[in-house]
Amino acid sequence: MFEDLDTLAREATEWRRHLHENPELQFVETDTAAYVAEKLRGFGLEPELGLGGTGVVAVIEGNGTPGKTIGLRSELDALPIEEQTNVAYASKRPGVMHACGHDGHMAMLLGATKALAKSRDFPGKLVVIFQPAEEFGGGAEKMIADGLFAKFDCDEVYGIHNMPGIKPGNVAGVFGPVMAAARAWDLNINGKGTHAGWPHTGIDSIAVAMDFINSCNAIIARETDPVAATVISPTQIQAGTNYNVIPQTVHVGGTIRTLSDAAMNDVIERMQRVAKGLAIAKGCEVTLEVQSGYPVTENHAPQLEAAIDAVRSTFGEEVIEATCDPKMATEDFSYMLNEKPGAYLFLGSGDVAPLHNPSYDFPDEIIERGIGIWIAIAKARTAA
Numbered sequence: 001m002f003e004d005l006d007t008l009a010r011e012a013t014e015w016r017r018h019l020h021e022n023p024e025l026q027f028v029e030t031d032t033a034a035y036v037a038e039k040l041r042g043f044g045l046e047p048e049l050g051l052g053g054t055g056v057v058a059v060i061e062g063n064g065t066p067g068k069t070i071g072l073r074s075e076l077d078a079l080p081i082e083e084q085t086n087v088a089y090a091s092k093r094p095g096v097m098h099a100c101g102h103d104g105h106m107a108m109l110l111g112a113t114k115a116l117a118k119s120r121d122f123p124g125k126l127v128v129i130f131q132p133a134e135e136f137g138g139g140a141e142k143m144i145a146d147g148l149f150a151k152f153d154c155d156e157v158y159g160i161h162n163m164p165g166i167k168p169g170n171v172a173g174v175f176g177p178v179m180a181a182a183r184a185w186d187l188n189i190n191g192k193g194t195h196a197g198w199p200h201t202g203i204d205s206i207a208v209a210m211d212f213i214n215s216c217n218a219i220i221a222r223e224t225d226p227v228a229a230t231v232i233s234p235t236q237i238q239a240g241t242n243y244n245v246i247p248q249t250v251h252v253g254g255t256i257r258t259l260s261d262a263a264m265n266d267v268i269e270r271m272q273r274v275a276k277g278l279a280i281a282k283g284c285e286v287t288l289e290v291q292s293g294y295p296v297t298e299n300h301a302p303q304l305e306a307a308i309d310a311v312r313s314t315f316g317e318e319v320i321e322a323t324c325d326p327k328m329a330t331e332d333f334s335y336m337l338n339e340k341p342g343a344y345l346f347l348g349s350g351d352v353a354p355l356h357n358p359s360y361d362f363p364d365e366i367i368e369r370g371i372g373i374w375i376a377i378a379k380a381r382t383a384a
Contacts, residue, residue, distance in 0.1 A: 004115070005372055006112050012111035016103050020087075021089045021092050023079075023098045026133030027139070041135055052142035052143030053142060055131055059127055060127075066124070067124025067383055068123075068384055069126070069127060069155050071152070072378060073109075073140075075132075076133075077133050077134055078096050079135055081095070081097050081357075083099075084359050085361045098357050100135065109130070109374060121379070134331070140332040149339055149340065159343075159345070160345050160346075163348055168348050177298050178331075179327050182288050182293040183264065183293040184291045184293060185255070187288050188248065188264075190248065191203035203283060205239065206250055212252065215274040216274070223311045224263070227256065230259075233256075235255060236254070239341040259326055260296060294335075297334035299337070306384065307345060309380070315372065315376075321348070
């Protein structure tokens with residue numbers, strides 16, 4: 001099954017580096033989608049383009065014997081980050097880079113697709129899904145709304161993400177919640193601007209913002225279960241135009257992360273109460289708007305166990321990480337797992353820069369293992 005995997009991995013490395021050089025942001029991954037579609041056609045497949053905007057989907061028919069239809073998913077989009085890797089194949093597009101490894105994910109799935117489309121030595125069929133806008137754009141949800149599973153009905157779906165900090169090539173799975181739910185929030189304060197030397201004549205919006213942020217810290221420290229994974233992170237503040245002016249308005253933006261819908265609803269309620277209380281206490285306008293966001297990514301136990309068994313039987317027990325904790329990052333594969341049973345695995349990428357860091361570069365040495373994992377899962381689950 002794996003006799004040509006080394007050669008295939010070298011070819012996939014070339015694809016990965018091309019994709020790394022030419023990153024695109026969510027919903028404008030037109031060149032990326034065209035590149036993926038061109039490769040799929042070269043494998044003898046007939047890709048469908050445009051699902052969810054720029055998504056690409058293709059079907060690999062098996063050997064003609066009855067079996068399951070299994071979906072395998074990768075992401076297309078990059079991030080709005082200025083690259084600082086100094087590699088020869090660094091991004092050619094200023095302010096955009098593959099800082100999360102989606103270039104590597106595409107290369108792994110393309111490599112597995114090439115091998116499986118050539119061999120066809122499995123029952124049932126496979127649906128390979130290249131999804132736009134994973135980075136908080138909700139591309140999976142949009143593909144589903146655009147008829148992904150109506151047109152390509154899958155019995156199960158699987159996703160793989162590289163993970164720094166785990167031994168390169170090792171595989172980890174988390175039963176139950178594996179990635180957090182997320183909501184973005186915006187706090188807008190309209191106080192009373194004044195001269196910085198006469199603060200008593202105004203209402204200091206910056207001070208109100210600080211009170212809100214401190215209250216959010218208190219929500220986590222004193223109003224949520226200490227063993228419940230909950231995060232409130234302010235990530236942006238806009239205020240002020242000069243050193244001697246207390247600004248009238250302040251905007252604070254941030255994110256909430258939880259591992260349950262109940263915890264998310266509770267945190268939002270507490271934050272709204274703080275905002276309303278500050279408006280009354282400070283005598284100014286304070287409004288908190290919470291946007292819709294990704295749900296919890298929750299693995300289905302039978303499918304996760306089966307995927308890990310497929311990896312174990314192919315590569316041995318030593319590549320399976322014994323323990324792995326949920327991550328408070330988010331993943332819109334959650335929408336697919338809400339529609340279909342399946343699992344989301346971590347593939348170790350070792351001691352590299354963190355994800356979403358300008359110095360991050362997907363390690364090519366794990367591409368071969370990633371291709372092999374996809375092949376192992378595809379063959380095992382179509383035959384299940």
